[in-house]
Amino acid sequence: MNRRRNHQAVRWLTRMALLTAAAVVLGYIEHLIPMPGSIPGIKLGLANTVLLYAIYLLDVKSAFLLMVLKVGLSGLMYGGVSAMMFSFGGGLCSLVMMLLVKKLGGSGVSIIGVSVVGAVFHNVGQTAVAAFMVNTAALMGYVPFLLVAAVVTGVLTGIAGKYAIQGLRASGLENVSMPGKEPKQEHPQEEHK
Amino acid sequence: MKKRDIVIIAAVLVVAFAAFMAANLFQSRGSGLEDFVYIYVNDALYEADPLSEDKLIEIDQGSGMVNHIQIKDGKVYMADSTCENQDCVEQGTMTEDNVDTRPMRNWIVCLPNGISIELRLASEETA
Numbered sequence: 267m268n269r270r271r272n273h274q275a276v277r278w279l280t281r282m283a284l285l286t287a288a289a290v291v292l293g294y295i296e297h298l299i300p301m302p303g304s305i306p307g308i309k310l311g312l313a314n315t316v317l318l319y320a321i322y323l324l325d326v327k328s329a330f331l332l333m334v335l336k337v338g339l340s341g342l343m344y345g346g347v348s349a350m351m352f353s354f355g356g357g358l359c360s361l362v363m364m365l366l367v368k369k370l371g372g373s374g375v376s377i378i379g380v381s382v383v384g385a386v387f388h389n390v391g392q393t394a395v396a397a398f399m400v401n402t403a404a405l406m407g408y409v410p411f412l413l414v415a416a417v418v419t420g421v422l423t424g425i426a427g428k429y430a431i432q433g434l435r436a437s438g439l440e441n442v443s444m445p446g447k448e449p450k451q452e453h454p455q456e457e458h459k
Numbered sequence: 460m461k462k463r464d465i466v467i468i469a470a471v472l473v474v475a476f477a478a479f480m481a482a483n484l485f486q487s488r489g490s491g492l493e494d495f496v497y498i499y500v501n502d503a504l505y506e507a508d509p510l511s512e513d514k515l516i517e518i519d520q521g522s523g524m525v526n527h528i529q530i531k532d533g534k535v536y537m538a539d540s541t542c543e544n545q546d547c548v549e550q551g552t553m554t555e556d557n558v559d560t561r562p563m564r565n566w567i568v569c570l571p572n573g574i575s576i577e578l579r580l581a582s583e584e585t586a
Contacts, residue, residue, distance in 0.1 A: 345543075346543045346571070348543075348570065348571045349543065349544070349571075352570070367467070371463050374461055374462060374463035375461060375463040375464060375467070376460060376461045376464055378460050378461075378464050379460075379461065379463055379464030379467045379468075382464070382467055382468055382471065383467060386471050396570055399501075399502075399570060399573055408562065408563055409475075409478045409482070410475040410476070410478045410479035410482065411562050413471055413472075413474060413475035413478065414472065414475050416471070417468055417471050417472060417475075421468070
């Protein structure tokens with residue numbers, strides 16, 4: 267039994283390392299994609315596909331750990347301290363709401379809906395952090411633009427996440443939970459159009 | 460895409476529209492007969508200058524945080540900033556005519572250095 271647990275621990279560790287690397291790289295690639303319009307702070311949110319993966323195929327603790335690792339590493343490498351604070355506010359808000367919506371929404375909500383909620387609350391979290399730092403009135407006029415952008419980017423990352431998860435499941439790479447936990451039995455529901 | 464996905468998306472769009480209308484209603488009003496540029500550092504008013512007088516304002520907060528704000532020919536913009544993302548510089552120029560169409564309206568904001576610039580138009584002043 268002990269050996270099996272070790273095996274599971276190693277699998278979990280490598281999986282987390284890979285996912286963290288993927289999230290950091292996706293976050294970096296995003297900077298290189300020019301976004302339409304001149305609204306600062308709007309990006310695709312590709313790194314969120316990693317969190318979607320974690321929410322659907324791993325467990326809650328692993329998802330939180332991934333978020334913290336991604337924010338911390340990206341901040342150290344190219345963001346700076348203030349960027350790290352914004353990302354953390356956004357990441358925490360986004361992850362909590364995605365988990366809530368997935369749980370409460372049940373089978374009525376697909377990964378696309380969860381992704382949109384993640385994108386919206388990522389922006390809400392960042393704006394909340396920003397409101398502590400600068401003039402609030404300036405930010406409020408900015409919120410509607412952020413929300414509309416979040417719907418668009420949320421749908422896009424949701425679709426990307428859906429296919430990423432499908433591909434990873436097909437390759438047999440799934441259900442690696444934190445050591446000591448039973449692997450998740452649940453699978454993301456297939457889309458019915 | 461399922462039914463509740465659509466509900467979520469619709470709800471977000473409704474909130475966005477409401478926020479847009481609210482922002483329009485509660486836009487900050489001017490307080491003089493002249494267009495004024497208000498500069499805030501860490502949410503406190505730093506100085507206010509008329510838009511009509513050319514001026515270069517330097518804000519040096521120490522520890523390498525320096526911003527230059529230029530008022531020139533009825534325009535105001537962040538000339539340069541030591542922040543890492545340069546969003547404030549990219550937010551461009553505000554004039555009397557373009558504040559209604561800019562995404563951030565009558566504001567230029569530098570989050571990393573905690574500086575915001577508000578353009579208050581005399582024409583915006585109502586009762």
